[in-house]
Amino acid sequence: KNQVEQSPQSLIILEGKNCTLQCNYTVSPFSNLRWYKQDTGRGPVSLTIMTFSENTKSNGRYTATLDADTKQSSLHITASQLSDSASYICVVSDRGSTLGRLYFGRGTQLTVWP
Amino acid sequence: EADIYQTPRYLVIGTGKKITLECSQTMGHDKMYWYQQDPGMELHLIHYSYGVNSTEKGDLSSESTVSRIRTEHFPLTLESARPSHTSQYLCASSGQPGQGMLAGGVEQFFGPGTRLTVL
Numbered sequence: 001k002n003q004v005e006q007s008p009q010s011l012i013i014l015e016g017k018n019c020t021l022q023c024n025y026t027v028s029p030f031s032n033l034r035w036y037k038q039d040t041g042r043g044p045v046s047l048t049i050m051t052f053s054e055n056t057k058s059n060g061r062y063t064a065t066l067d068a069d070t071k072q073s074s075l076h077i078t079a080s081q082l083s084d085s086a087s088y089i090c091v092v093s094d095r096g097s098t099l100g101r102l103y104f105g106r107g108t109q110l111t112v113w114p
Numbered sequence: 115e116a117d118i119y120q121t122p123r124y125l126v127i128g129t130g131k132k133i134t135l136e137c138s139q140t141m142g143h144d145k146m147y148w149y150q151q152d153p154g155m156e157l158h159l160i161h162y163s164y165g166v167n168s169t170e171k172g173d174l175s176s177e178s179t180v181s182r183i184r185t186e187h188f189p190l191t192l193e194s195a196r197p198s199h200t201s202q203y204l205c206a207s208s209g210q211p212g213q214g215m216l217a218g219g220v221e222q223f224f225g226p227g228t229r230l231t232v233l
Contacts, residue, residue, distance in 0.1 A: 004156075009154075041226075041227065041229065042227065043118075043205075043206070043224030043225050043226050044204075044224050045224070046223075049221065089156075089157075101159075102157075102159075102222060104156040104157045104158075105156060106154065106156045107154075
């Protein structure tokens with residue numbers, strides 16, 4: 001069964017601090033991995049997308065890593081801001097279907113305190 | 115500006131009512147999706163469409179139905195709402211105009227969601 005597991009489930013950090021979120025997946029055959037940010041009451045918004053051959057990708061203060069051998073990814077947030085408070089969802093896509101099926105993690109709920 | 119819209123954003127109704135959740139996108143995407151999301155849980159695909167007149171059921175069984183008469187419009191209907199239908203419903207779309215079915219790599223763009231509460 002294709003699964004995406006994220007940790008921690010929730011995280012509280014102080015403004016200005018860094019943090020790292022983890023994602024482990026078993027989706028196969030692997031196509032790509034995305035990190036989405038979902039604000040409360042809103043739809044998810046893509047932060048980064050990584051394919052099999054990429055192991056690091058940055059988007060401003062967000063840096064995602066991918067180890068396709070161990071099927072692990074991380075999202076590192078530097079110099080956190082209050083607006084970073086949201087759920088961060090790891091989403092893995094397989095290449096076994098024409099639909100481009102997505103497999104979602106449950107997300108890490110990040111709270112940034114002033 | 116290309117975007118994906120959902121209305122209403124919030125809906126509170128009584129049991130047994132018929133409801134339609136609207137979803138429209140202005141990006142010309144061929145594929146559209148409906149997801150259901152409960153608090154703290156992952157998104158579950160309940161319906162999808164490859165294009166006009168195409169509708170398929172997703173991974174999670176749902177009593178809702180969908181239609182795709184126009185490329186930009188993908189409404190979801192519940193004939194008789196029940197408290198078990200209380201959830202957040204997210205619509206998404208993917209694909210570039212004119213492209214055929216693609217595997218995996220195309221990003222899905224999500225609408226803001228409809229928070230449905232059935233009393």
